[in-house]
Amino acid sequence: MYGEVLGGLAEGLRRLGGAVTGGISKLGYASRFLFAVLWHSPQAFRRIQLTLREIYFAGVLSLVIILMSGMFVGMVLSLQGYETLKRYGADEQLGILVALALVRELGPVIAGLLFASRAGSAITAEIGLMKTTEQLAAMEMMAVDPLARVIAPRFWGGVISLPLLAALFSAFGIFGGYIVGVRLIGIDSGAFWGQMQAGVDFWPDVTNGIIKSVVFAVAVSLIAVFEGYDSKPTAEGVSTATTRTVVISSLAILALDFVMTVFMFRGAGT
Amino acid sequence: MPDAPSAVPHALQNQTGDRRGPAVELIDVSFAYDQRPVLRGITMRVPRGKIVAIMGGSGCGKTTILRLIGGQLKPRSGKVLVAGQSVPDLDADALYHLRRKFGMLFQFGALFTDMSVFENIAFPMREHTDLSEELIRDLVLIKLHAVGLRGAAGLMPAELSGGMARRVALARAIALDPMVVMYDEPFAGLDPISLGVVGQLIRKLNDALGITSVVVTHDVYESLKIVDYLCFVSEGRIVASGTADEVRASADSYVRQFVDGEPDGPVPFHYPAQPYAKELLTHVR
Amino acid sequence: MNRSAIDLWVGIFVAIGLGAIVFLALKVGNLVTIGNEPGYRLEARFDNIGGLKLRAPVKAAGVVVGRVESIRLDAKSYEAVVTMRIDRGYEFIKDTIAAINTSGLLGEVYISLDAGGDTAVLKDGERIAKTQSAVVMEKLISQFLFDKASEAGGNKK
Numbered sequence: 001m002y003g004e005v006l007g008g009l010a011e012g013l014r015r016l017g018g019a020v021t022g023g024i025s026k027l028g029y030a031s032r033f034l035f036a037v038l039w040h041s042p043q044a045f046r047r048i049q050l051t052l053r054e055i056y057f058a059g060v061l062s063l064v065i066i067l068m069s070g071m072f073v074g075m076v077l078s079l080q081g082y083e084t085l086k087r088y089g090a091d092e093q094l095g096i097l098v099a100l101a102l103v104r105e106l107g108p109v110i111a112g113l114l115f116a117s118r119a120g121s122a123i124t125a126e127i128g129l130m131k132t133t134e135q136l137a138a139m140e141m142m143a144v145d146p147l148a149r150v151i152a153p154r155f156w157g158g159v160i161s162l163p164l165l166a167a168l169f170s171a172f173g174i175f176g177g178y179i180v181g182v183r184l185i186g187i188d189s190g191a192f193w194g195q196m197q198a199g200v201d202f203w204p205d206v207t208n209g210i211i212k213s214v215v216f217a218v219a220v221s222l223i224a225v226f227e228g229y230d231s232k233p234t235a236e237g238v239s240t241a242t243t244r245t246v247v248i249s250s251l252a253i254l255a256l257d258f259v260m261t262v263f264m265f266r267g268a269g270t
Numbered sequence: 271m272p273d274a275p276s277a278v279p280h281a282l283q284n285q286t287g288d289r290r291g292p293a294v295e296l297i298d299v300s301f302a303y304d305q306r307p308v309l310r311g312i313t314m315r316v317p318r319g320k321i322v323a324i325m326g327g328s329g330c331g332k333t334t335i336l337r338l339i340g341g342q343l344k345p346r347s348g349k350v351l352v353a354g355q356s357v358p359d360l361d362a363d364a365l366y367h368l369r370r371k372f373g374m375l376f377q378f379g380a381l382f383t384d385m386s387v388f389e390n391i392a393f394p395m396r397e398h399t400d401l402s403e404e405l406i407r408d409l410v411l412i413k414l415h416a417v418g419l420r421g422a423a424g425l426m427p428a429e430l431s432g433g434m435a436r437r438v439a440l441a442r443a444i445a446l447d448p449m450v451v452m453y454d455e456p457f458a459g460l461d462p463i464s465l466g467v468v469g470q471l472i473r474k475l476n477d478a479l480g481i482t483s484v485v486v487t488h489d490v491y492e493s494l495k496i497v498d499y500l501c502f503v504s505e506g507r508i509v510a511s512g513t514a515d516e517v518r519a520s521a522d523s524y525v526r527q528f529v530d531g532e533p534d535g536p537v538p539f540h541y542p543a544q545p546y547a548k549e550l551l552t553h554v555r
Numbered sequence: 556m557n558r559s560a561i562d563l564w565v566g567i568f569v570a571i572g573l574g575a576i577v578f579l580a581l582k583v584g585n586l587v588t589i590g591n592e593p594g595y596r597l598e599a600r601f602d603n604i605g606g607l608k609l610r611a612p613v614k615a616a617g618v619v620v621g622r623v624e625s626i627r628l629d630a631k632s633y634e635a636v637v638t639m640r641i642d643r644g645y646e647f648i649k650d651t652i653a654a655i656n657t658s659g660l661l662g663e664v665y666i667s668l669d670a671g672g673d674t675a676v677l678k679d680g681e682r683i684a685k686t687q688s689a690v691v692m693e694k695l696i697s698q699f700l701f702d703k704a705s706e707a708g709g710n711k712k
Contacts, residue, residue: 056561060568134380142394143369164572171575
């Protein structure tokens with residue numbers, strides 16, 4: 001009986017060790033992959049058509065969900081924020097509340113999460129499917145490097161698209177906040193915009209938001225192309241890879257957001 | 271020396287025909303996926319201008335041989351030579367140049383699904399040559415005409431039937447007039463008419479363009495109609511080989527089982543298991 | 556999807572994306588109001604700056620005329636040395652009083668400049684002589700309690 005328990009423990013430890021070393025070696029593999037993608041990037045820009053096409057599929061096709069979500073988030077922020085601010089007689093600060101929340105945090109983060117779910121998973125599925133149907137192998141055999149022709153354009157398409165989408169999310173969110181705050185609730189329009197402009201600084205608020213969205217863009221795009229390239233060439237393999245992209249991207253965004261916020265806004269009080 | 275069938279067929283051993291040497295040569299090649307050995311000492315020669323079929327049961331390593339020739343895999347031991355060059359030792363640049371002389375027909379075609387038929391065939395031309403668009407257009411139509419699909423140039427791969435997709439992939443494989451063309455299960459899943467068409471195309475294009483073809487398949491009937499030599503692979507070794515006539519007349523039990531399609535023989539019907547009566551009579555908890 | 560259509564949509568996308576960034580920078584943030592005019596520096600020393608932060612506004616008659624550029628402690632005199640950057644369009648005379656105020660009870664802390672009566676004008680790098688430190692709530696309360704206590708003590712006599 002004890003033998004069984006010990007055996008089970010040993011097996012569990014072995015699996016855990018295997019998972020940890022497996023995870024670490026996958027991290028190393030992913031880093032090498034990133035370098036390889038960057039190395040093959042010049043072609044993605046020389047033949048700009050490839051990258052433009054990917055910006056279309058990743059960015060333009062995400063516009064609807066990003067703009068609508070941005071607007072709704074801004075409107076809700078305005079509604080919720082008003083109730084609380086009114087209690088302290090600070091309802092004229094609504095503009096700052098909505099703008100800072102969006103520009104510093106919600107814009108980059110929510111746009112990043114939405115992008116990972118919509119565009120990230122699509123990229124992973126597309127690359128995974130190309131792998132399964134041997135299209136990538138066919139390219140290799142035709143002496144065309146799939147990293148340069150297929151992977152790098154999709155990576156850069158994501159890196160260019162997400163910061164723009166995050167800015168649009170924030171902008172539409174502020175617009176939504178304006179609609180609810182000024183038009184619906186009746187806060188003074190001048191106070192709304194004036195307080196906002198006084199309270200939101202280009203450095204550090206807007207620029208840090210942009211930096212965050214760029215970091216998220218690199219993370220999500222890298223995870224998306226990596227999971228697709230690394231997927232098992234079966235139907236289940238592609239499905240697993242797509243799920244992994246969404247889950248790992250989301251976790252990465254939230255973790256990176258925390259780390260960056262600590263560095264960026266720790267000194268915001270001084 | 272055990273009495274094993276000759277690894278190099280007599281016909282090939284005596285072949286002096288092409289003085290420039292064989293197009294593809296494998297010498298005592300071994301390969302394993304992680305711990306699982308797949309090829310154990312394969313030696314074969316493919317003379318220029320000939321069609322050689324590599325046959326064997328599923329999972330016996332036939333596709334691995336193609337990947338070794340194409341440089342996608344490196345052998346554990348032995349030599350892989352293409353036109354005299356050792357493929358595993360080539361650097362990225364040299365491998366790139368070598369692959370431009372290859373054409374490969376993948377199982378089920380592997381056409382690029384986001385491009386039309388025309389663009390699929392134009393792809394290698396656009397990537398590797400500086401030809402003008404008019405010239406490329408003419409070349410693409412010529413290749414399509416050779417496989418009988420010139421009218422389908424504007425279709426997307428999703429709109430093609432299996433046989434048509436296979437033919438388009440064949441046209442793409444010969445787009446740059448390669449030296450060696452490799453076929454991975456070209457007959458898999460085709461209807462009888464398409465089988466005949468693909469088989470005839472492989473033979474005709476091989477002779478017309480002077481290419482060397484390596485065909486991996488387990489369709490005995492079609493292969494015997496068109497190939498020059500066959501090699502049988504079982505458990506990582508070449509167990510039999512010869513010309514089409516030699517194979518048809520062969521007395522080797524493996525070859526006979528394969529050619530005649532016998533369910534039982536050197537490749538057993540039953541997966542290894544407990545004795546039948548014993549298993550039925552034992553109670554399973 | 557043909558090439559020209561893709562180009563068009565990508566162009567529109569990038570244009571409105573950059574437009575959003577510009578909107579955020581100008582309309583939402585205050586990129587234009589800061590550093591529009593290079594401005595000049597004025598220095599002021601306080602016993603206590605209270606909750607004054609970097610980039611806090613400097614106002615005269617309620618109008619923002621500049622920003623707090625740096626705050627440091629003079630180790631010898633234990634005074635807070637505040638450097639302000641004033642927009643070039645404004646001039647202040649030598650006996651201006653710089654006071655640290657709070658806008659409202661919970662509002663932000665800023666420096667207000669009240670004009671004096673001199674004729675000479677402050678130049679770049681010069682120091683404002685008269686300052687009024689921030690009102691620190693704890694000192695106010697303890698002062699109040701002290702007064703109350705001494706009042707009660709006085710009454711008892």
